[in-house]
Amino acid sequence: MSSILRHVALIPLFAGISLPTLALADEAEPGQIVVTGRGLEAAPAAVAYDVQVIGADRLAVAASGRLEDALSAAAGFQQFRRSDSRASNPSAQGITLRALGGNATSRTLLLLDGVPMADPFFGYVPLSALAPERLATARVTRGGGSGAFGAGAVAGTIDLTSAGPDQIGLFGGRALVDDRGETELSATLAPKLGAGYLVASGRWDRGRGFWTTPADQRVPASVRARYESWSTSVRAVAPLTGDVELQARVAAFNDARTLRFAGADTAASGQDASLRLVGRGAWQFDALAYVQSRDFNNVVISARTFLPTLNQRATPSTGIGGKLELRPPVGKAHVLRLGADWRFAEGHTEEDVYTAGVVTGHRRAGGTNRDLGLFIEDDWTLGPVVLTAGARADRWSVQSGRLDQVLSGVRTALAYPNRSGWEASFRGGAVINLNGSLALRGSAYTGLRQPTLNELYRSFTVFPIVTRANPALENETLRGFEGGVDWRPVAGLSFSATAFDNKVRHAIANVTIAPNVRQRQNVDAVHARGVELGAEAKLGTVSLSGSFAYTDAKVEAPGTALDGKRPAQTPRYAASATAAWHPSPRTTLALTLRHTGAQFEDDLETDVLPAATTLDAYAEVPVAGPFSLVLRGENLWDEAVVTRNSGGSIDLGTPRTLWAGVRVAFR
Template identity: 70%
Template sequence: MAASFPLPVLAAEAAPNPDPQQIVVTGKGLEAPPALPAYGTQIVDRDRLQVAASGRIEDALSAVAGFQQFRRSDSRASNPSAQGVTLRSLGGNATSRALVLLDGVPMADPFFGYIPLSALAPERLASARVTRGGGSGAFSSGAVAGTIELTSADADELGLLNASALVDDRGETELSGTLAPKLGQGFAVVSGRWDRGKGFWTTPAEQRGPASVRARYDSWSAGLRGVAALTADIELQARVAAFEDNRTLRFKGADTGMSGQDASLRLVGRGRWQFDALAYLQSRDFHNTVISATTFLPTVDQRATPSTGAGAKIEVRPPVGTAHVLRLGVDWRSAEGRTIEDTYRFGVISGHRRAGGVNSTVGFYAEDDWTIGPVVLTAGARADRWSQRRGMFQATNLAGVATSDLRYPALSGWAGSFRGGALVHATTRLDLRAAAYSNLRQPTLNELYRSFTLFPITTQANPALTNERLVGFEGGFDWRPLPGLTLSATAFDNEVRHAIANVTIDATTRQRQNVDKVQSKGVEGSASLALGTVNLTGSVSYTDASVRAPGQRYDGLRPSQTPKWAASATAAWRPSDRWALALTLRHIGLQYEDDLQTAALPAATTLDAFAQVPLTGPFILVLRGENLTDETVVTRNSGGTMDIGTPRTLWAGIRVNLR
């Protein structure tokens, strides 16, 4: 399901409070500006988020055409560093090219750029707003493929107590709960989730050896969020959270994991001078043990990757008349981190490696939406000051003597970007839209300074990488021919210049390099039909993506990990808040593991199911089915060594919902 919200819904969201003295606590940011639909925005609502059969945020978001991770694995059976999120087939490596925000805070890991998906539980969210291509105002220096804005659910949406306990047919468990009491002129939310299990076989049966094991996982997350009214139109929001996720992938001893602690403070003013001020701090870590596929002995132990992310923004919307919504803002982001690794020879520790640095950006932006009768025009610009400093790589032997000690020069500069568009309410049933935009993304610390091996391929870092730059345009329509029916389509042409890709050097070596550009052209469509208590929704994307690099072997080929076709369709019946039945059919087309298109990941189609049936009192029976047809989904194909995704998995459990 990828339902496009018609304009009347967005207009209702933006309507001012009719009684300025009434205190309304929302726990959300400022309302969406009126021209936002010009950028083809789609919203995944709370109902759709909660019927994902896996209970994972990545599956819920795959309802939006063009959403993808670097690999097809979900967050129970993939290396966290591969959890990059992108849109419109603008992938290329494991770093996120889409900006993912939770209540305005960027979620990407400061060192790697991956998204900690297991820490983003769908049951805690009110909605996900996906803007493909156009980026956003604040923090948009990382949004070359678009923006995914996650909004936490408030006390009314959650209820006083919402808890669930489920078990699957392999004996794996999922425990989740929220407690959301209303406190004076505000509310608090205490939340927690714990997932654990022996996992499934990611290694095909014919490739298993004595050291092969299931993809065991054990993860938890917890958070405390408070929202309070300071005055009738000023609201304070505070959040602290912690998470940890440990997994074993493919071989015994190949343990990997991530952890983090986040804190943020947000002040939202909805008076005559509207403002949104935000500050956040993140502490993250990652560990990974690499096991040889031939000797089954450790080759590298990345025992720690401590990193710190910090940022702030302030956006002001001056009162410039009812025809205009003017946004003026400044934002700052900093990422500092290093990798601490031990190298091995024949299973015995042989040396140590350290690599890392500091990246930062300061951005200034201005944007205005101008309503002229049935037409809404929008234009905005950003100026970003970026810097890379303290970059280093050091290798030492067991005696502590440096065998390599590199210090890289500091780099900095200014970059400008823009976006603009038009939304035309041609009739009461038809909206036309068009937009053009540009943006940039800094290389991550991981891309610049850290090499890694995924047998039999070693991917080298590259401290000479330059910033990526997006340039694109699109046009489309939202048509409501009948009550309850919405049809949307968008044609687009996006290109990422100086795109960072894993480029093949030889049979066992790749290196992160800037290629001339990755161009992605295509069409996205979505449809939704509401028939009383039944909703039918679907989305499809066709993308013709290619790498442009004259003289190179990969010139004209499709970027790695990018399908031409992706589609999703959901049929849901929800007669009440306590009843729900849903079926989701999902298809992803042929992809290639590498830039030379030598290792194919075949197309795959899966069927999921979700059922929620009320029992007595506050108790509800929950049934979920993943990949009911037991489709074999190849998630990695490296030198003939394959990984496969989630097999047929059946869940059953109880949910308690007290209002």
């Protein structure tokens, strides 16, 4: 926490504002201003891109209670591996869409109330710190973006919006236990304060975990995937004037896990703070500043000797950033957005190298990344037609890269050359509303992603594979286009279909260079073509929703063994469907069926992860006063979900898991 306190003082200076004094009030007076707690409304042509909104009702019925489970309602959403945030290495929690993966770094930009959530060093998302019960909506936009923080959105953007008192009520909490004796506790307090409000929340999960190692591959050193995580956040929203509001948030989390072998402990922690000023007057604006302090540690255990081979004992990193977006009054037919954003990431890894269980070396590696983006975008409404066009220019830099190590008495000290440059990206599209129920849309876009500090400087091992860093990596760039149709034949019924063609040039992949050795390298491109389908129906108390993605993704690397092969960890098919029944406001019964197609563990298509189909269930029934009974079932068919396959040595995902508990809610 001390690290973030050193930086948090920068936020008011960056934003040029100070915190107001909030007065507690039981309720708003007649005519008193009530704030929204959100950013500016989406521009009219946002629907020119493939957008799926996951509401609070769908987020709430995730059988695992985990965000990654809830976001899987958007077919094609994936982490690098299939494991959820209880049984995977945090550094593998990079998220992507449209099979544009290839390594564990996020190619999809995830925002929480406008703030980028990816780790400043690794680029992974701390999913266990983002509880679904704290959210109002998740807006998933596939395809590249050129607006604020658009550098990094080469596969799309997921925009999370926090819930306020209107969604949460004054107090909400729940306590659950599963059939392995694992527990989940959470609570949220959301009082209204004058015309504003405060939301304070906390969550604690712990358990002995399940066996990720199949029974026939276990050894005396094998252990269950133990986990313990907690997260807490406080968010305040208050009006400054009739059309200007201030949003402030502080948060902290810690997530500890043990994977495969005794002593193979990993942990991630962080503290975040942000301030946001939103104006909804004639000159609309959104000013944001944030600071993040993160850390990561990981012990690698040999699968032969069961002794440590590497202790990545610390990876401290800091992220600082902000944006200013303006929407000047240019007439009812236009929505003009212009502004700038800035991001700074600094971090390094501190490692001890072991031989036969004895420390024989040390390594420190890291550097800094910067990005300054300038963007402009305009939506123009011409009757039933909405046109949009935008441009972005990024000044990026890679600086202060160093490797200092001592291995078996031999010292190496390398300072890598600084690099910088300008990169331009564009996007544009159109929506044609043919009648009140049918709309045609099309768009084209380019994009940019800078290599993370992790990709540039940190090597890692997932036994027996060693993956080396590469300080010479170039930026990834995207070119893509898509077309689609949205059809709403009657109220409560909607269908969507999108065909797309996306290519990430200079894509960073983990490339095999020798037996059991890989290196992060730029390949010519990852090219993905496909179709995405969505449907939703609300029939009285029954709701049905579904999403399907087919993606033909290939690596383009002429003259190499990779050419024409699918990127690692990318399925061809993915689908999700949920049926829910809400006979009363406090009663919910839901089933979710999810399918993920077969995918390859590695870039050479050597080891297969078979297709997997799982069925989840959620039930909530009131029992007395504010108390409700909650039942959840994960993977009810007990499908064997293979999450890792290295020459036949495999890891498994979550088996059948049954939860029961109680939920309390005071409005």
